[in-house]
Amino acid sequence: MSKKNAILLTATHLFAHKGLNNTSMAELSKITGAAGGTIFHHFKNKEDLFLNVINNVKETVTSAFKTYFLEHRFDNGLKMVEGAIMYYLNLAETMEDRFLLLHRHDPYKLAETNSTCRQYLEEIYDCLLDVFERGIKIGKDDGSIQIISTRNTALIIFSMIDGIVRFNTYKLYSAGALYDDLMASCRKILTR
Amino acid sequence: MSKKNAILLTATHLFAHKGLNNTSMAELSKITGAAGGTIFHHFKNKEDLFLNVINNVKETVTSAFKTYFLEHRFDNGLKMVEGAIMYYLNLAETMEDRFLLLHRHDPYKLAETNSTCRQYLEEIYDCLLDVFERGIKIGKDDGSIQIISTRNTALIIFSMIDGIVRFNTYKLYSAGALYDDLMASCRKILTR
DNA sequence: AAACCAACCGAATGATCGGTCGGGTTTTTT
DNA sequence: AAAAAACCCGACCGATCATTCGGTTGGTTT
Structure with a gap:
């Protein structure tokens, strides 16, 4: 699966279970294995x-x-x-x-x-x-x-x-x- | 009204309308007129x-x-x-x-x-x-x-x-x- | 008047956050 | 194979956050 898709699916799960504000980009980065910058490369x-x-x-x-x-x-x-x-x-x-x-x-x-x-x-x-x-x-x-x-x-x-x-x-x-x-x-x- | 009560009522309103994480203690302090320390004096x-x-x-x-x-x-x-x-x-x-x-x-x-x-x-x-x-x-x-x-x-x-x-x-x-x-x-x- | 105390103050602190940037790597196009 | 484009990295930054702390005030007790 592409990094972008992994980020999207993981974000869905985290946003749903923890809420928007309780989900940090750093956590998203850690779980997906994508670097911080990568997330901001795919989503502005x-x-x-x-x-x-x-x-x-x-x-x-x-x-x-x-x-x-x-x-x-x-x-x-x-x-x-x-x-x-x-x-x-x-x-x-x-x-x-x-x-x-x-x-x-x-x-x-x-x-x-x-x-x-x-x-x-x-x-x-x-x-x-x-x-x-x-x-x-x-x-x-x-x-x-x-x-x-x-x-x-x-x-x-x-x-x-x-x-x-x-x-x-x-x-x-x-x-x-x-x-x-x-x-x-x-x-x-x-x-x- | 006591400061404590003002903090409680303002917090109720802000927590309800903006959520727990989107309400900062600083904002609460500003609206109630109570100093930052005062809030933590009344609520641990x-x-x-x-x-x-x-x-x-x-x-x-x-x-x-x-x-x-x-x-x-x-x-x-x-x-x-x-x-x-x-x-x-x-x-x-x-x-x-x-x-x-x-x-x-x-x-x-x-x-x-x-x-x-x-x-x-x-x-x-x-x-x-x-x-x-x-x-x-x-x-x-x-x-x-x-x-x-x-x-x-x-x-x-x-x-x-x-x-x-x-x-x-x-x-x-x-x-x-x-x-x-x-x-x-x-x-x-x-x-x- | 001394001692005490809860209420109150606001500057300072360390952690965490979203977001940036310059450079490296892989893939696609020519 | 050269050039271009897309993808990816992680150190770094300024802002903001909850919380702390040393100190002041005004009223009550002794």
Whole structure:
């Protein structure tokens, strides 16, 4: 693997687990084996490196989501929303680093001053919410879902799942133990 | 107000809005008007100051919650859960600093190595969850709520609300616009 | 009035940080 | 194989950080 890629992956891991400010370039240099100057050769400064990490998160997360819903068919809209929840919980485990990073303040703080960062974040959430929203819309058409507000319900269900993932991350309680009740709750929200 | 109190309140605000590492003791000194040495006279180090801030958050949040539910009566369990949601959303606005801090990684990171911090956080979440759980239990007894798992449902509803508050904080979307649909969703989860 | 003490001050300190620079090495192009 | 380009190195720099320390003040106790 190229030094640049090693730096990017290690930075993703460290930024996710220790935060932007608690990760020093010296540590990054030590772990990757790249000299200090090498990092600044590939990324013009720390913020640029962070931005590249976020971009990488955006690419991997959205493409994983898009691919999954291109390759899978669902009996109806309700099943599709259920599939989205399952896949989101699944991704949060297999892409732990990336979801951890999205639960930190660092990206949102940078987004306040850096429009590129803001755009990356918006693309991620647009992509995720879009799947939920499409599922609900399809469900309303095929009769498996009965609610009024498509957008708001998508937001509510998404933040419910994301809230669970967050508490799971902090080990306040386990997402796995809630799985069945979580699914039941979502079905109740979506159906009469 | 005493210098010590000024330091504590300013630290709460800065830690909440800028994070632990982005808040320097020098800045704290400048804003409060207290000399550098004075801060370390009252708090033995930065971690100790942060711990005192978390303790203060614990005290104010839990006592606000406890007082509210001691002084209010509800027609039934379902109304009590609805009241808990309303009051939680309300507190997240009026105690913005404190809830912002609880949505940062800083407290949970310290909790990994500092058992006092862990205990404070547990007390906060125990207190909040307890209200939801009691409401659900009462609702099951009086018939306004029909579900199987009291604990899990309390956790699910709580993380739904907390997830909304978090997205509201990041200005990804507004909690106010979701209020009606949020309440409707909760009622659906809790009733047949 | 002497002794005491908590509150307070601010200059000084050593460690660490992000970032620079000049020079060496490898790879690609011509 | 010569030239150009891209990659890589690590010593070094100025800024900033948390923390220390010797000393002052004003009120309370003896």
